[in-house]
Amino acid sequence: MARTKRKVNPLSVAPIKPKKEKIYRAGGYARLSVEDGGRAGADTIKTQEEMILHYIEAQPDMEFAGMYSDNGKSGTDFHRPEFERLLGDVKSGKINCIAVKDLSRFGRNYLEAGNYLERLFPLLGVRFVAVAEGFDSLTAEKGEEGYLIPLRNVMNEFYSRDISRKIGSALALRQQRGEFIGSWAPYGYRKCADNPRRIEPDPETAPVVKEIFDLFLSGAAYRQIAESLNRREIPSPARYRYQKGEAKARRYAGAVWKLPTIKNILSGEVYLGHMVQGRRRQSFYEGKGRQRIPQKEWVIVRGTHEALVDEGIFKRAQERMEKGKRSGNLSEP
Secondary structure (H helix, E strand, O other): OOOOOOOOOHHHOOOOOOOOOOOEEEEEEEEEOHHHOOOOOOOOHHHHHHHHHHHHHHOOOEEEEEEEEEEOOOOOOOOOHHHHHHHHHHHHOOOOEEEEOOHHHHOOOHHHHHHHHHHHHHHHOOEEEEOOOOEEOOOOOEEOOEEOOHHHHHHHHHHHHHHHHHHHHHHHHHHHOOOOOOOOOOOOEEEEOOEEEEEEEOOOOHHHHHHHHHHHHOOOOHHHHHHHHHHOOOOOHHHHHHHOOOOOOHHHOOOOOOHHHHHHHHOOHHHHOOEEEOOEEOOOOOOOOOEEOOHHHOEEEOOOOOOOOOHHHHHHHHHHHHHHHHHOOOOOO
16 A cells, blocks of 8 residues: 655745844044144044944944044043943943954054953954954954954053153153243233244233232232232133133133132242243153142243232232241141
8 A cells, every 4th residue: 555645835945034133333533642642644533433433334234323532531541431331331231342443443452442342342242343444243253362362462562651751751851941831821921923832922921920019019919919900800810821821621711710720820830931831740651640749849941031029029929928827827828
């Protein structure tokens, strides 16, 4: 007897659904630091953002979820506002993929960078992409030592240390030559039009400095001098810089004269014609904020520009200020 084939009801077989490809929510991270120092060909925040966005939009398994950019932040310090916001969005689940232009934009401290790339991001299921270097943690080779990128991070740290040392050395040399290296000239002065490393009396504010010394030596207290200037609506140093377009922050628009400002002017050797710099110092490599330096370590070069007060007036002002300190009445000498 011939065997008959069993008929299979096609309706009884469940159709095979195609596997849905995972879509990564990608956040772009850009960074520009003082270490870049205006070098020719150096990245800008805009060029980094454009490269990252173009890359994300071209990937079928990615969707753009936001851009995070830190401007003026050292690559050796991971305590950056936008980077921390990015991490917060990673931990909340908003972001599960991070794209940077290259590894140096992510960070130049190889130990901490390695901790993120080798431990934290894999633990959180975060994909990491360095666009210019073709690195993608989703496809990257991984050996016993982790992803094959530690050496490059080491070189990035060496670069950061070297640039920091060179910037510090160059600035120190300019200070020793009596060149002005600040962003804003001291109140009462302005940068020379033909040489921004030199300063000259500002015809608008130099008379105010002279008046402050005159009022003080006539018996006026710090508070009385400040109140007099405010009453006559003479712009304070911060407000003056804002009006001139040198200071951009809106908080300077209404800045007024205060006691510390008066005291700083009265004690400023710059008004004797001496360049006084190096009162604060910043480590570019360590990413530390500006720190006060002991007066004995200041860099003072005498006779670099025109004085606004003579030695006699300045000496008398210091004597009266010192007398006020000894009496314990610092605000009303």
